[in-house]
Amino acid sequence: xxxxxxxxxxxxxxxxxxxxxxxxxxxxxxxxxxxxxxxxxxxxxxxxxxxxxxxxxxxxxxxxxxxxxxxxxxxxxxxxxxxxxxxxxxxxxxxxxxxxxxxxxxxxxxxxxxxxxxxxxxxxxxxxxxxxxxxxxxxxxxxxxxxxxxxxxxxxxxxxxxxxxxxxxxxxxxxxxxxxxxxxxxxxxxxxxxxxxxxxxxxxxxxxxxxxxxxxxxxxxxxxxxxxxxxxxxxxxxxxxxxxxxxxxxxxxxxxxxxxxxxxxxxxxxxxxxxxxxxxxxxxxxxxxxxxxxxxxxxxxxxxxxxxxxxxxxxxxxxxxxxxxxxxxx
Numbered sequence: 001x002x003x004x005x006x007x008x009x010x011x012x013x014x015x016x017x018x019x020x021x022x023x024x025x026x027x028x029x030x031x032x033x034x035x036x037x038x039x040x041x042x043x044x045x046x047x048x049x050x051x052x053x054x055x056x057x058x059x060x061x062x063x064x065x066x067x068x069x070x071x072x073x074x075x076x077x078x079x080x081x082x083x084x085x086x087x088x089x090x091x092x093x094x095x096x097x098x099x100x101x102x103x104x105x106x107x108x109x110x111x112x113x114x115x116x117x118x119x120x121x122x123x124x125x126x127x128x129x130x131x132x133x134x135x136x137x138x139x140x141x142x143x144x145x146x147x148x149x150x151x152x153x154x155x156x157x158x159x160x161x162x163x164x165x166x167x168x169x170x171x172x173x174x175x176x177x178x179x180x181x182x183x184x185x186x187x188x189x190x191x192x193x194x195x196x197x198x199x200x201x202x203x204x205x206x207x208x209x210x211x212x213x214x215x216x217x218x219x220x221x222x223x224x225x226x227x228x229x230x231x232x233x234x235x236x237x238x239x240x241x242x243x244x245x246x247x248x249x250x251x252x253x254x255x256x257x258x259x260x261x262x263x264x265x266x267x268x269x270x271x272x273x274x275x276x277x278x279x280x281x282x283x284x285x286x287x288x289x290x291x292x293x294x295x296x297x298x299x300x301x302x303x304x305x306x307x308x309x310x311x312x313x314x315x316x317x318x319x320x321x322x323x324x325x326x327x328x329x330x
Contacts, residue, residue, distance in 0.1 A: 056309075063302035072298060085303035096291075100304060102279065103287040106194065110283060111262045114201045118258060119251075121202070122209025127239060130217050140214070147207035155271040158200045162187035162272070188273060193281035197268050205262065209254060216250035217243070252323045259319075260312060284308060 062075070063085055071078040091097040125143055129136055146154060161168045164184050173179035187196045224242050233241065244251075266285035273281055277290055288308065292301025 059302045060306050062299055063306045065299045065302075067299035067302070069296035072296075075298075078299070081299055085300045086307070088300060089303050089307060096300065099282075100284075100287065103282045103284045106280065106282055107263060107284040110194070110198060110201070110265075111259060113198055114205060114262045115255065115258045117202050118206040118209050118262075119255065121206040122211075122213050125206075125210045126213035126217055127243065129214065143210055144207050146203050147211065151204065151267055152271060154204060155200055155268060158196075158203070159188070159272055162196050164188075189276055189278050191280050193273065193276075193278035197272060197281045197283070200268050200272065201262060201265060204268070205258060209258065212250055212254050213247065216247045220246045248327070252327075256316060256319055260316070263312065264308075 064081060064083070065071075065075070066079040066081040066084070067075055068078075088094060088096050089100055092101050129139055129143075160166075164170060164186050167187070169187065170179060170184040174181050174184065179185060185192060187193070220243065224246075225238055228238050228242060264285050265283055266289060269281050269283045269286040270289070273286075275294070277286075284304075285308075288301050288304045291297050291304065
């Protein structure tokens with residue numbers, strides 16, 4: 001007698017859920033995740049508009065007004081000047097336009113010297129401290145002191161150093177017989193004012209370049225230097241063939257930041273010279289401030305500020321396009 005067994009019953013089939021169908025709760029969570037990033041960044045955008053763009057737009061509008069001390073009480077109803085302020089600023093035939101052109105030339109020379117020397121000193125210090133040796137940490141700390149000192153305290157200290165009769169610099173020059181005790185040079189007025197503001201700006205700026213370049217050097221593989229040394233490469237050859245190319249990205253950002261900071265420098269001449277306003281140290285930001293808040297010609301000062309903004313934007317965009325094109329070719 002044959003015994004047959006029935007096959008095991010198969011489990012009931014259930015339809016797989018369709019991922020395309022979402023319930024109300026799932027759709028709500030999806031919408032929340034979609035808008036959450038925008039909600040988180042919205043406060044930053046609002047504050048950015050209030051802090052930066054609103055004053056900038058207001059300044060551009062003021063540049064089209066004939067706004068002086070007579071109309072500052074109700075500046076919104078000041079006479080409309082159109083492009084008159086810009087015509088004065090861009091014309092070298094009048095005193096105000098000629099003074100702005102002279103200030104622009106002083107600022108361009110000042111920026112070129114400060115950026116070049118700050119980068120050069122920072123690069124030299126960073127390369128010198130790249131190798132490990134006894135006391136390297138002490139030198140790193142000492143080099144960063146100018147960057148750590150509060151800006152105004154450091155510039156005021158330099159102002160005392162540059163004083164004619166009581167300044168440390170003239171006393172050192174007299175003791176070394178490089179200057180006469182009865183005819184000591186002036187450093188805060190006259191042509192020497194340019195030297196003073198350049199020295200102070202380099203003293204404040206080069207530690208930042210040193211810090212950036214030193215951080216970039218830490219990312220370079222030491223094997224590259226060891227391999228080049230085995231091939232007979234000297235230190236200068238290693239710096240030109242290894243260090244500079246490897247620091248290309250850092251240098252591109254560093255030079256642009258140094259240029260913008262230096263060309264816009266107001267603190268150095270304002271603290272060093274105050275109301276003196278020597279032509280040799282009349283940097284453009286200091287020049288714009290004096291026209292706006294000392295001479296009380298707010299419309300003309302706003303037009304110069306707008307022109308400075310346009311110039312810096314053009315230079316920055318051109319620089320970025322140039323370095324990006326070179327990087328793409330490389």
